[in-house]
Amino acid sequence: MPGLNRISDQNISIEIRKTPFTCMRCGACCREIEPGSNLVLVSPAEVRVIMAATSLTFDEIAEPYPDFIHEGKRRYTLGWAIRRDGNRCKFLGEHGCLIYQSRPWICRTYPFMIDNENLMVSPCSGIGTGTDVMDPEIVNRFVQDLIDRQQAEKAEEEHIAEVLTREQIPAGKLVVIDGEGMRIMNG
Numbered sequence: 001m002p003g004l005n006r007i008s009d010q011n012i013s014i015e016i017r018k019t020p021f022t023c024m025r026c027g028a029c030c031r032e033i034e035p036g037s038n039l040v041l042v043s044p045a046e047v048r049v050i051m052a053a054t055s056l057t058f059d060e061i062a063e064p065y066p067d068f069i070h071e072g073k074r075r076y077t078l079g080w081a082i083r084r085d086g087n088r089c090k091f092l093g094e095h096g097c098l099i100y101q102s103r104p105w106i107c108r109t110y111p112f113m114i115d116n117e118n119l120m121v122s123p124c125s126g127i128g129t130g131t132d133v134m135d136p137e138i139v140n141r142f143v144q145d146l147i148d149r150q151q152a153e154k155a156e157e158e159h160i161a162e163v164l165t166r167e168q169i170p171a172g173k174l175v176v177i178d179g180e181g182m183r184i185m186n187g
Ligand code: SF4
Pocket: 029, 030, 031, 040, 082, 089, 090, 091, 092, 093, 096, 097, 098, 099, 100, 103, 104, 107
């Protein structure tokens, strides 16, 4: 993507190979392990993919990301999180993810993410337990997914910045700003 500073495909591949990883299917990344942990941040585009795969509405899938910005009487957040049932992602079923083919980028690329030009690895019991990532096909899939995720997140950030410059956020309301616009949630 033009104008996007990012780690090269080859370097992502090299870094992933240094981190042997096999998903243990423990579902720990789909649950709140400590207060606020493992919330799945999603863009409206990702919610729409899940809507197409389920019969659920936008609001049944996602809720405002609870990291609110307070500016005087204005209160807003910059995205959405997948809803939970108790401490579990609402899509974590008895035998794993119920929307596996439509799961968001965060889930698709866990435990890896690109932060600026570095590959970050989140805590995960599957790290160091296997040799899956040594399989070139698995490494290539992670590399492509990480690149696609970075581009999607960058595009969403740019759209949010545009929305913030054109919208007047009302006081006294709970507002979500996302790449598609401004949504007033209540009151
Ligand atoms: S969408 Fe699926 S993979 Fe992602 S947190 Fe929920 S259950 Fe886990």
